[in-house]
Amino acid sequence: MIESYFFPEILHRLPFVVKSIGQYNVYHLVNSLFDLRVSGADLDCDVFHGFEGCSLYSMRAAKKRGAITVLDEATYHISETIQLFRDEYQLLALNMPKWVEKGDLTIKRKYLEFKVSDYVFVGSEKIKKDFIKHEKRTPESIFVIPYGCNLERFRPGKKEDSTFRIVFVGIIGVRKGAYYILEAFKQLKLKNAEFILISPIDEDFQPIFNKYKDIVTHINGVSQQELNRYLNNASVFVLPSIVESFGMATAEAMACGVPVIVSENCGMTCQDGVEGFVVPIRNIEALKEKILFLYNNQKRAKEMGQEGIEYVKQFTWDNYYSKIAKAYNTILQTAK
The missing domain is CATH 3.40.50.2000 (Glycogen Phosphorylase B;)
Incomplete structure (x- = not known):
């Protein structure tokens, strides 16, 4: 069953909201509202799989019901990300964003998500090593599952010129x-x-x-x-x-x-x-x-x-889904 919660997305479509609080804050407000809505749903499951930035409350709720929690992390650990951004903004002499300079509730939320997750899914070996370094995770708790590419849509074609x-x-x-x-x-x-x-x-x-x-x-x-x-x-x-x-x-x-x-x-x-x-x-x-x-x-x-x-x-989506299913099976077998 697929259930969609569309109402938080409406905020993205209201120009006055974006203009008044900024795109960054809208993005994270939408994530928080979505997470709160999911946390109030029926989360009676064996494995709860949430995406970073919008899963803290729902993972907590699922865990209370006995679920194993999986956090899907798209990029480097937030500590690594902040340091890389901080260095880059200094090198380019740009005004540093507040979330990089001081952190905020969104950054705190990401750290809390790490703590409540039992397993982490990442897209590359390099990101896995980064999480092991920053979170002191065991290698067995982090699964590398590269994303897929639509090979039907993106295909070779003839170049039209010599440029x-x-x-x-x-x-x-x-x-x-x-x-x-x-x-x-x-x-x-x-x-x-x-x-x-x-x-x-x-x-x-x-x-x-x-x-x-x-x-x-x-x-x-x-x-x-x-x-x-x-x-x-x-x-x-x-x-x-x-x-x-x-x-x-x-x-x-x-x-x-x-x-x-x-x-x-x-x-x-x-x-x-x-x-x-x-x-x-x-x-x-x-x-x-x-x-x-x-x-x-x-x-x-x-x-x-x-x-x-x-x-x-x-790197197909079929391979991605297959690796996700294999990871779920491994997690459930480990829990027995």
């Missing part, structure tokens, strides 16, 4: 490492090259983006069908994230046969030198080196793209 095109997909701001790829592109000064960034721009990052806006193409958003076309016309996909969960767009680019350059902090990475390259965070020179290699070796770039098509086949 060397870099594509970046993701919120354009501090978290995704946008500054480093913008600066790398500016310094490279490649001929017959284009850099397309697809997604909204974080408000606090706008002053930095404005310095590069005349040399790049920014598209605020596209449909999934349009995104497939943009990826088919890409020469390389780049995601140099400082803090990343899985990075679904990386898998989508691979599915389209595009070589990728991702940071070491991305959940969805490639085999370095096979389907693309993995670079250190905050490293403009490494980005320039790998982009230039693909620019000068387009035959090898196409080979990497073909390798990516094969590599990404393991």
